[in-house]
Amino acid sequence: xxxxxxxxxxxxxxxxxxxxxxxxxxxxxxxxxxxxxxxxxxxxxxxxxxxxxxxxxxxxxxxxxxxxxxxxxxxxxxxxxxxxxxxxxxxxxxxxxxxxxxxxxxxxxxxxxxxxxxxxxxxxxxxxxxxxxxxxxxxxxxxxxxxxxxxxxxxxxxxxxxxxxxxxxxxxxxxxxxxxxxxxxxxxxxxxxxxxxxxxxxxxxxxxxxxxxxxxxxxxxxxxxxxxxxxxxxxxxxxxxxxxxxxxxxxxxxxxxxxxxxxxxxxxxxxxxxxxxxxxxxxxxxxxxxxxxxxxxxxxxxxxxxxxxxxxxxxxxxxxxxxxxxxxxxxxxxxxxxxxxxxxxxxxxxxxxxxxxxxxxxxxxxxxxxxxxxxxxxxxxxxxxxxxxx
Amino acid sequence: xxxxxxxxxxxxxxxxxxxxxxxxxxxxxxxxxxxxxxxxxxxxxxxxxxxxxxxxxxxxxxxxxxxxxxxxxxxxxxxxxxxxxxxxxxxxxxxxxxxxxxxxxxxxxxxxxxxxxxxxxxxxxxxxxxxxxxxxxxxxxxxxxxxxxxxxxxxxxxxxxxxxxxxxxxxxxxxxxxxxxxxxxxxxxxxxxxxxxxxxxxxxxxxxxxxxxxxxxxxxxxxxxxxxxxxxxxxxxxxxxxxxxxxxxxxxxxxxxxxxxxxxxxxxxxxxxxxxxxxxxxxxxxxxxxxxxxxxxxxxxxxxxxxxxxxxxxxxxxxxxxxxxxxxxxxxxxxxxxxxxxxxxxxxxxxxxxxxxxxxxxxxxxxxxxxxxxxxxxxxxxxxxxxxxx
Numbered sequence: 025x026x027x028x029x030x031x032x033x034x035x036x037x038x039x040x041x042x043x044x045x046x047x048x049x050x051x052x053x054x055x056x057x058x059x060x061x062x063x064x065x066x067x068x069x070x071x072x073x074x075x076x077x078x079x080x081x082x083x084x085x086x087x088x089x090x091x092x093x094x095x096x097x098x099x100x101x102x103x104x105x106x107x108x109x110x111x112x113x114x115x116x117x118x119x120x121x122x123x124x125x126x127x128x129x130x131x132x133x134x135x136x137x138x139x140x141x142x143x144x145x146x147x148x149x150x151x152x153x154x155x156x157x158x159x160x161x162x163x164x165x166x167x168x169x170x171x172x173x174x175x176x177x178x179x180x181x182x183x184x185x186x187x188x189x190x191x192x193x194x195x196x197x198x199x200x201x202x203x204x205x206x207x208x209x210x211x212x213x214x215x216x217x218x219x220x221x222x223x224x225x226x227x228x229x230x231x232x233x234x235x236x237x238x239x240x241x242x243x244x245x246x247x248x249x250x251x252x253x254x255x256x257x258x259x260x261x262x263x264x265x266x267x268x269x270x271x272x273x274x275x276x277x278x279x280x281x282x283x284x285x286x287x288x289x290x291x292x293x294x295x296x297x298x299x300x301x302x303x304x305x306x307x308x309x310x311x312x313x314x315x316x317x318x319x320x321x322x323x324x325x326x327x328x329x330x331x332x333x334x335x336x337x338x339x340x341x342x343x344x345x346x347x348x349x350x351x352x353x354x355x356x357x358x359x360x361x362x363x364x365x366x367x368x369x370x371x372x373x374x375x376x377x378x379x380x381x382x383x384x385x386x387x388x389x390x391x392x393x394x395x396x397x398x399x400x401x402x403x404x405x406x407x408x409x410x411x412x413x414x
Numbered sequence: 415x416x417x418x419x420x421x422x423x424x425x426x427x428x429x430x431x432x433x434x435x436x437x438x439x440x441x442x443x444x445x446x447x448x449x450x451x452x453x454x455x456x457x458x459x460x461x462x463x464x465x466x467x468x469x470x471x472x473x474x475x476x477x478x479x480x481x482x483x484x485x486x487x488x489x490x491x492x493x494x495x496x497x498x499x500x501x502x503x504x505x506x507x508x509x510x511x512x513x514x515x516x517x518x519x520x521x522x523x524x525x526x527x528x529x530x531x532x533x534x535x536x537x538x539x540x541x542x543x544x545x546x547x548x549x550x551x552x553x554x555x556x557x558x559x560x561x562x563x564x565x566x567x568x569x570x571x572x573x574x575x576x577x578x579x580x581x582x583x584x585x586x587x588x589x590x591x592x593x594x595x596x597x598x599x600x601x602x603x604x605x606x607x608x609x610x611x612x613x614x615x616x617x618x619x620x621x622x623x624x625x626x627x628x629x630x631x632x633x634x635x636x637x638x639x640x641x642x643x644x645x646x647x648x649x650x651x652x653x654x655x656x657x658x659x660x661x662x663x664x665x666x667x668x669x670x671x672x673x674x675x676x677x678x679x680x681x682x683x684x685x686x687x688x689x690x691x692x693x694x695x696x697x698x699x700x701x702x703x704x705x706x707x708x709x710x711x712x713x714x715x716x717x718x719x720x721x722x723x724x725x726x727x728x729x730x731x732x733x734x735x736x737x738x739x740x741x742x743x744x745x746x747x748x749x750x751x752x753x754x755x756x757x758x759x760x761x762x763x764x765x766x767x768x769x770x771x772x773x774x775x776x777x778x779x780x781x782x783x784x785x786x787x788x789x790x791x792x793x794x795x796x797x798x799x800x801x802x803x804x
Contacts, residue, residue, distance in 0.1 A: 025658060027429025032422070038674065039417025237642070238659045238666075241635035249628040268415060269628045272674070276628075281671075284428065284662070 025236045025285035032279050034170045035196045038272065042198055043074060046117075046158070047082025049196045053156045054114020056085050058107055060128045062092045062120045066162060069206050075119055075160060087111050089131075092120065095177040095184065095300050095307070096127035101141040104131035108155060118159045118194075122166025122218075125159050126174030129192040132157050145176050145187045154191040160198045163207050164270040165215030165308060167222060167278030169197040177301060182381075183388070184301035199275065201267035209258045213366035214308025216254035216270065221311045222277040223247055225293055227286035229319075229330050229398045236285035243282050244337045249273045251338060255365050291397030292318050295406055298385035305375045312362040313372055317412040319355045322399040323348075330398075331355065372413045382410045415626045415675035422669050424560045425586045428662065432588055433464060436507075436548070437472025439586045443546045444504020446475050448497055450518045452482045452510045456552060459596050465509055465550060477501050479521075482510065485567040485574065485690050485697070486517035491531040494521035498545060508549045508584075512556025512608075515549050516564030519582040522547050535566050535577045544581040550588045553597050554660040555605030555698060557612060557668030559587035567691060572771075573778070574691035589665065591657035599648045603756035604698025606644035606660065611701045612667040613637055615683055617676035619709075619720050619788045626675035633672050634727045639663045641728060645755050681787030682708050685796055688775035695765045702752040703762055707802040709745045712789040713738075720788075721745065762803045772800045 037045055050057065057079060066072045079086050089104045107113065108131060118128035134141040136153040143149040161169045168174060173188035207215070227235060228243045249269050256266040276282065295318070296310040319331060325347065332350025336343045339357045341350070363370040386406035395401040401409075427435055440447065447469060456462045469476050479494045497503065498521060508518035524531040526543040533539040551559045558564060563578035597605070617625060618633045639659050646656040666672065685708070686700040709721060715737065722740025726733045729747045731740070753760040776796035785791040791799075 025655070027427075027431055029425065029427055029432075031425035035419065035421035037417075037419055041417055042419075236659060236662065237655070238636065238639040238663055241639065242632050245631035245635055246628065249631065252627070265415070265627070268675075269626060272626065273628055276671075281666075285658075 025234065026287060028284050030280050030284050032170060032193070032281070034194045034279075036170065036199055036275070037196065038199045040200055040202055042200060043078055043160070046075070046078050046160070046198060047084060050079070050084060050115050050117065050158055051082060053195070055083065056087070056112055056114045058087050058089060058104065058111070058113045058116045058131070060089045060092060060104060060116060060118045060120070060124055060131065062090075062094070062124050064090070065206065066119050069203065071119060071160065071162065071203055075117070079117075087113060092124045092127045094123050095304055096123045096130075098130075098140070098142045098145065098176050098178045101127055101130040101134055101176060104128070105134035105137075105141060108135040113155065116155050116157050118157065119162070121161070121163035122168040125161075125168040125194070126166070126176065128157055128159070129154075129168070129174040130176050130187055131155075132192060133187070133189065141176070142178055145178075145185050151187070151189040151191055154189070157192065157194045158196050159194050160200075160203070161271070162203045163211060163215050164204055164267070164274040165218045167219070167274050169194060169199065170275040170279040175297065177304075179304070182301045184297040199271050201264055201271050204267045204271060205262045207261070209261075209367065211306075212254065212257050212261075213362075213368050214306050214312070215274065216250050216308070216366065217312040217315070217362055217368070218308040219250050219270070219274045219277045220247060221292050221315060223282060224315065225290040226277070226282040226288055227398075229327070229334070230286060230289070231330070234286055239282060239285055246273050246277060246282065247338050251361060258366065289397040291395060291401065294389050294395055295409065298389045299372065299377060301388075302381045302385055303375065303377045305377065309368055309375060310372070312366070312368045313370060313413050314409060316355050316359045316362070317409050319358070321405065321409050321412065323351055323355070327351070327398055372410070377414065379411065379414055382407050386410065415624065416677060418674050420670050420674050422560065422583070422671070424584045424669075426560065426589055426665070427586065428589045430590055430592055432590060433468055433550070436465070436468050436550070436588060437474060440469070440474060440505050440507065440548055441472060443585070445473065446477070446502055446504045448477050448479060448494065448501070448503045448506045448521070450479045450482060450494060450506060450508045450510070450514055450521065452480075452484070452514050454480070455596065456509050459552075459593065461509060461550065461552065461593055465507070469507075477503060482514045482517045484513050485694055486513045486520075488520075488530070488532045488535065488566050488568045491517055491520040491524055491566060494518070495524035495527075495531060498525040503545065506545050506547050508547065509552070511551070511553035512558040515551075515558040515584070516556070516566065518547055518549070519544075519558070519564040520566050520577055521545075522582060523577070523579065531566070532568055535575050541577070541579040541581055544579070547582065547584045548586050549584050550590075550593070551661070552593045553601060553605050554594055554657070554664040555608045557609070557664050559584060559589065560665040560669040565687065569694070572691045574687040589661050591654055591661050594657045594661060595652045597651070599651075599757065601696075602644065602647050602651075603752075603758050604696050604702070605664065606640050606698070606756065607702040607705070607752055607758070608698040609640050609660070609664045609667045610637060611682050611705060613672060614705065615678055615680040616667070616672040617679055617788075619717070619724070620676060620679070621720070624676055629672060629675055636663050636667060636672065637728050641751060648756065679787040681785060681791065684779050684785055685799065688779045689762065689767060691778075692771045692775055693765065693767045695767065699758055699765060700762070702756070702758045703760060703803050704799065706745050706749045706752070707799050709748070711795065711799050711802065713741055713745070717741070717788060762800070767804065769801065769804055772797050776800065
């Protein structure tokens with residue numbers, strides 16, 4: 025296992041009756057709030073009104089940036105940062121899912137940068153300061169509510185890149201499972217796969233010697249939590265227990281704890297970001313299709329034992345299978361879970377993806393010619409995985 | 415499950431080569447350091463010298479409070495607070511185990527109180543401010559390195575009470591498993607039982623409906639981590655993997671995560687504190703003896719299912735047993751683990767405890783006439799548990 029540094033400062037209010045603390049938490053940071061949200065679902069579920077009333081009752085002044093895209097764009101970030109500069113915004117409040125929160129993080133940093141946010145995302149300029157960020161979460165998926173990273177898309181260059189800095193860590197996040205009751209079956213499925221993929225990216229699939237045993241065990245329980253509750257939440261959207269377990273699982277999948285003792289290797293995320301960047305598909309659906317094909321592609325005698333362990337510990341299958349048999353069974357069961365139980369379509373072509381950009385996408389996924397992970401991948405490996413997934 | 419608030423701000427440096435970050439982390443908080451430690455074991459393992467050199471190399475001025483007791487006394491806290499006031503200390507650095515850290519927390523708060531620290535411990539006066547606290551941990555046990563509570567003893571009044579305040583949360587803690595290689599088999603055993611007891615206190619033993627499923631599952635994996643690695647660390651004191659897993663398990667057993675969704679009920683801790691308060695025994699050993707007797711005492715048809723679940727999920731025993739059979743088996747296995755595998759003596763009388771103070775101790779454990787927990791206990795219940803444990 026590796027030496028590591030762990031810190032996560034975000035304060036979480038979890039549960040049904042917590043929103044009344046929002047104003048009191050924000051107030052010490054200032055009175056001029058930029059409320060950031062997406063396509064308006066927060067209005068449909070009445071959350072917009074509740075948040076506005078809460079802020080108003082505490083004497084806070086609210087400005088708005090609406091219409092954040094599912095894959096948030098750098099142009100929207102720039103728009104938000106301009107509002108912050110012009111209106112002397114003190115605090116950003118993101119109400120929505122991972123896209124809204126990611127966009128808000130980039131706005132928070134760009135507020136203090138005299139230029140295009142894309143310079144910060146590409147690392148051309150450093151993050152030097154950021155506005156304090158608060159979030160009210162509406163979907164269990166990205167974990168952005170409890171981490172310091174975000175992903176921003178540039179549709180002009182077909183790039184989708186991460187912006188990660190400790191300054192972007194939310195101060196306080198409000199996690200009310202009832203705010204996820206209206207999340208569609210499709211988005212619940214996609215969010216659940218995103219959670220699972222974050223755990224895989226925390227190096228669940230890696231040699232045992234590179235990890236801490238306790239963390240490996242805990243990972244399996246978070247995976248099992250998602251495997252148990254995602255189908256329930258899809259069938260019974262208003263099941264509080266299912267929504268609560270998924271919500272808390274999402275936060276813990278990527279808040280640093282499950283990465284302690286290892287070096288994270290977000291292989292499938294890096295590959296999927298290229299698909300989203302070129303075709304603007306739903307991230308979790310892209311992951312659902314690519315992950316099992318990635319597993320198949322890297323399956324050999326060195327990777328088989330961990331895949332088999334996944335099968336035995338998560339899906340409770342017979343431990344007496346050989347490593348290769350167990351690994352094949354694991355991949356089959358994972359496919360069955362995402363494509364049958366969660367009901368997601370199984371081919372990239374189902375999402376409008378074609379093979380025209382595979383070579384360019386594969387190259388972009390490997391900025392240094394190689395992509396780290398359980399098995400190191402070259403652009404030609406990634407192109408092969410794209411083709412298998414088409 | 416209950417609504418909850420979760421936050422844990424402590425930054426952790428974990429691993430073999432991290433102490434070089436100590437000075438740089440402390441420096442922003444000031445230059446005058448009070449180094450607090452216990453009986454001198456940190457000198458035997460060379461840690462004292464390493465810490466002093468690190469602080470010196472960063473230009474920091476070091477004052478010392480040595481000799482913190484295993485059950486730290488309020489008089490020692492007062493002594494430390496006096497040094498802080500007189501020497502204008504900026505930062506407290508605790509190097510040691512839970513007792514040293516707990517004592518340091520109380521010193522940090524008493525620095526800003528014009529009176530006896532016992533007023534803060536008993537709640538007669540509030541904690542209003544605290545010096546920043548840093549820790550270098552030398553035993554896996556209390557979790558004090560990553561929480562905001564401490565326990566202080568008053569030998570004049572035979573009281574052992576908790577002082578809990580967010581201001582007491584360590585800023586940064588250094589967890590190097592090699593610093594625990596020299597921990598004796600006996601203290602390793604006692605520390606391990608303390609970790610387990612913290613998880614039980616986070617309401618692992620409670621009705622399912624009061625909990626979040628994911629947390630219950632994670633609890634079991636942390637329990638299994640301790641059950642697996644404590645015997646290895648006892649047999650092979652220099653086994654890094656065992657020491658590292660125990661160390662990280664200790665921090666997570668009581669840092670708030672495993673308590674999310676429930677209300678903590680530190681039943682056995684409250685009962686044991688009375689034994690330590692009257693007889694100054696090792697806390698973890700007291701817990702080891704009291705816990706299985708508490709289990710036996712509260713065993714009935716309502717509590718049996720969760721005890722059986724513990725048996726099945728932690729000790730991998732046959733799920734086909736009846737609840738009561740499974741629960742009895744669980745208690746037998748837990749006893750076997752602490753008294754045979756870990757080698758701890760099984761009677762309070764082995765530790766010099768007699769029955770003279772049982773009534774007084776039982777009353778003190780229930781300040782309001784009742785002690786919360788899986789089963790609510792009255793003073794006469796607690797006295798019965800003491801007698802069973804004698």
